[in-house]
Amino acid sequence: MTRSTRRAETSRQSRRLLVEAATALFAERGYRRTTFEDIATRSGVSRGSIPWHFGSKEGLLAAVVEDIATRLTTTAGALDPGTVDQVLATLTAFTRAPSTGLFAKLIVEAEDPDAPLREVYVGLHNAIRAQVRAWVTRLPRPDGVGAEELSTVLLGVVIGIHQQWRVAPGAVDLDRTYATLAALLRSAGITAPTAQ
Structure with a gap:
């Protein structure tokens, strides 16, 4: 291994x-x-390495959120959504992931229109919504229910469940909550993926 290769790896x-x-x-x-x-x-790692790698604290935060979003969308993209229950099992695992707790912690900071985090959050929501849309596009939906709108609703529900669970984990039973969501989706005729 050459010196430049070792340096790049370090x-x-x-x-x-x-x-x-x-x-x-x-x-x-x-x-x-x-x-x-x-x-x-x-x-x-030395403190001086942070601005060298990321430019600023905001740059580091953007790298953190990008890393989490990349891992989430890569993992989700590799999954076959199968039934609504399988989709909801994936969402339950997403909710329980330790790194997902970061989103609940930072959402208040992202609401400020001038916050550097705002655009990072917009990108993150767009990426997750796109993945959910890829899932629901394969699911039968009632007349008048578009994949885009259903994706937004599902992401909103998951974010809401996630925040409630992070704040009061003893008050929210994730398994039962997501089972209820699955029952509601099935009652609306959203059941299993259509053939591709």
């Missing part, structure tokens, strides 16, 4: 460690209360 590893540490800390403490020093300590 740089990739440092970047990955910083993203992982920032993901955990942003989820635990929130974006504003997490410092470069916190991230450097958690990752074991």
Whole structure:
């Protein structure tokens, strides 16, 4: 391995460690209360590496959300949605994923029109909605129910369930809640994917 190859690999590893540490800390403490020093300590990578890799704290946050979104859409894209129950099982797993807690923690910061996080969140919602739309396009739907609108409704329901569960996990039974959603979808005639 050449020196430049080793350097590039070290740089990739440092970047990955910083993203992982920032993901955990942003989820635990929130974006504003997490410092470069916190991230450097958690990752074991020098504090000066953060601006070198990401330019700013906002750049690091964008990298964190992009990393999570990429993993979510890659995982979801590899799944065959099968029945509504399988789609909802996937959504339940998404809700329980530790990194998904970051979204609940940061949503208030993303609502500010001037927040750097706002556009990142818009992109994230667009990516997830596109994946859900790819699923529901294959599902039979009642007349007048478009795939785009149903995708928006489902994402809204999942976000709402997710936030309630994160705030009061003892008050929300995810399995029963998603089973209820499945029953509602089946009662509306949204059952199993159509043949492609």
